[in-house]
Amino acid sequence: MLLTYLDLIDLVDAGAIDVPRDRINFDDINGASIDVRIGPTILVEDRPDFSRPDSFVVDVSDKKNLLLPRFKEITMDEGGYLLRPGGCALAATVERFRLPLDISCELKLKSTIARCFLNNMLATWCDPGWGFESEADTRLTLELHNCLEYHYFRLRPGLKIGQMVFFRGKPVPRDRSYAVRGQYNGTDTVAVSRGVQKV
Secondary structure: OEOOHHHHHHHHHOOOEOOOOOOOOOOOEOOOOEEEEEEEEEEEEOOOOOOOHHHHOOEOOOOOOOEOOEEEEEEOOOOOEEEOOOOEEEEEEOOOEOOOOOEEEEEEEOHHHHHOOEEEOOOOEEOOOOOOOOOOOOOOEEEEEEOOOOOOEEEOOOOEEEEEEEEEOOOOOHHHOHHHHOOOOOOOOOOOOOOOEEO
């Protein structure tokens, strides 16, 4: 069942997602979604290590010998970061999540963002139990891609990037929930793929 405004207020009150309480009339809560923003830390693709031929290759088919891209960490100031045409970056939401075992959610881009052709690359689904029972905060990592050919896209801390749509279903058994099975549970900053090198 899709959750709507009054359900979403109850969800916020229950602590499933933190929404700033100082905003009049819960401005981040829409009719059937909750707005999310990006934080100040992003990861952008770094140049390969030219001394290693395999550093140009990404291969995730062998879990013991992952070949993954290199990223560099950038902390944005108020001026933000210009994401080049065709460029990509990882960012995390400001909002933290603690989904109970009967709630799942999915990210949808804000229409203004989508119409400027900044895309999020598909990893948008959050299973029941995501962030649940975790000692650390759990934030959603976004895989942003500037699909424009000529224009840079300015990312800024606090940019409203998308909206989370929430669903309620039958509770998932704890041992099948993301709280137990999820490898990104408890990530309180931008989460790279396992084994990705940051410089």
